Amino acid sequence: MAVFLGAASLQAQSFSHHVSLSGLGNGNSAKAFGLAADETNHRLYVAVCGDFSGSNNVIAEIDTLTDSVVRTITVGNYPEDIALLAGPNSSGLSTGAVTNSSDGTVSVWDLASGNPIAVVQLPDPFMMGSCYPFGIAAGGPGLMITTVDGSGDVHAIDTTTWTHDPAASFNLGWKSLGRPLASGNEIIVPTTAFTPSWTGAEAGISAFANGAALVSWSHKLAVNDGNNIFPSGNDVVELADGTLLMSGMDLDGRLYQLSANGEILRTMRLQNGAGAHGIALSADGSLLVACDLAYGWVTFIDLLNWVELVAFQTASTGLGYMMPNDAAFCDGKVYVTCQGSEEVMVFDNLPTLVPGGAYQGLITVDDSTPNVGDTLTVQVSGTGVVALFVSFEDSAGTYSGIDLQLGSAPRLVGWSGNGSYSRTWTIPANAPSGFNLFTQGIVDIKGTPAPTAPRCAVIQ
Structure with missing residues (x-):
């Protein structure tokens, strides 16, 4: 067999240990959702969300040199996704913000002191008590927040006043939305829409141009109707070459690569599970981690050669962990939150990757x-x-x-x-x-x- 794209590494990634979140917060379960890393200050911030029997309401701040929780920061109910913002004059990260799903709010805090800065209330279009904010990213006038209430609303927050900015907010139609990505002057958003029969869904991705206040491009990537299978768009990252990589659940295990202007380029088919809820990219862009929340797989992918390296079944790793949600790189390790467990998984011995043979023609x-x-x-x-x-x-x-x-x-x-x-x-x-x-x-x-x-x- 002729092998043209072989990965080479100096070491093999391995599961090392976990960081316990048990007992943190308001007394409800301490299961985790999103996370964000500040590698300069060796800090990891984890949203301790609880579960559907009771919301939790804290951010766990972890020292990544010792992998210990050093303090908790009280936020809103069922915190989900976290963004870290740079201070004035690009003086490093200074501010944290998290979406609170059950409250329909965004909590903002000072990273140095842990003290609260603001709580921003978002509109509730269906009067359900919350617009169910999910993803959050720096962009637009400061922050862009996606929702999963089906409204298709993307909300903007002005970080100079810490208020909702209706003029910079936009709508993508009757859809639930994944984690957003600010790329150039565009906000890239994975999308999910029910089919008319309500027995399936379509997963897609859209780009909204901030300056022009219009949708630059919008594509369907997968549709399943009549089978009670619901493809979804969940996460997107920008690769080292400026292209985009989108993940989602029930995508037959596929990740989709697109050009910066929305042209679909190729897929990457994972060998286990049905897709990925969260994906994380190493700082040099060579290594990707994909978290399959539904089937419990954490997969490491060599992006220099587009080769899957290894997949860990979380239920049979360490103590056994359920529903891997999202991942982050920090201090030579990968941290994975598990929505069904009160621990953060830690992987180390990350590989050093080099390009193999290149495609031709x-x-x-x-x-x-x-x-x-x-x-x-x-x-x-x-x-x-x-x-x-x-x-x-x-x-x-x-x-x-x-x-x-x-x-x-x-x-x-x-x-x-x-x-x-x-x-x-x-x-x-x-x-x-x-x-x-x-x-x-x-x-x-x-x-x-x-x-x-x-x-x-x-x-x-």
Whole structure:
């Protein structure tokens, strides 16, 4: 078998220990949700949310040199996602903010003293007692907050006055929203919408341009209807090359890579579970950690080579931990919160990764988000004889000994001896929305055969 993308590391990541949160807060369970790291000051902030039988209301501040809880900060009920903000003149991180799901508020505190700064009340469009704020990120006038009440509201907070800013807030339609990401002048938001039958959902991703006050682009990535399976968009990170990587649950284990302008590039298929609720990226962009809340997997991925390194089943790791929610890197370790447990998992011995063999040639997709009736043209080009393949699967496989990401049975579309081959299809009227088509090429077939990068198109 020809291996073109092999990971190399000087050590292997391993589970080390956990940090107990038991007994923290108001007496309800001390199960955890989101977390954020301040590596300069060796601090990790963990939202101790409780559970559905009773909300907790504290942030646990952990010293990452000793992995011990040094204090708690009282916030609102059922705290979820945390953002850390830099002080004036870029003087380092100075302020923490957390979404309080049960209260519909955002609590703000001073990182140095732990003292409260403000509590910002968010609008409650359905008069349910809360808009159920979830994700939070620095951006816009200061902070951007997503909601899971189905309204599609993204709220802005002005950090000079610590007040809700209606003018900078926006709406993405009747959707629940994942963790936002501020990238350039855009706010990137994973999305989830029920199908009309309410027996399924569609997972997607949208970008809102702050200055222009409009949606720059919006795509469906997966749709499942009639099966009581609910694909969701949950988290997104910006990779070292400026592209985006989105995760979600019930995505058949897929992560989706998109360009900065929203073009769908490729998928990464996890070997275990059905997706990832939270993802975290190392500072150098080489290592990704994916947390599958529903099936209990924590997966380490080499992004220099797009290779899965190892997956830990949390229920059989250490004392046994349930529902891994989110992760953060700090001081050479990875910390994972578990929504079903009162501990933060700690992994160490993180690998040092180096690039393996590179993809060769070029493959282009003229429209990665076609609608029914549109045409779709895929072209592969490179040295010598080139061939184009398509598949409905994106797991690892081979074709004549060449590694491809097209499952066990890729279909050869055609080939050419002059270094370029293209094929055009018309998307049929009965093509299902959210259908994923995968494609990849092989170049220099008569010389040193090598695969192109894989590509993906999703019918809208």
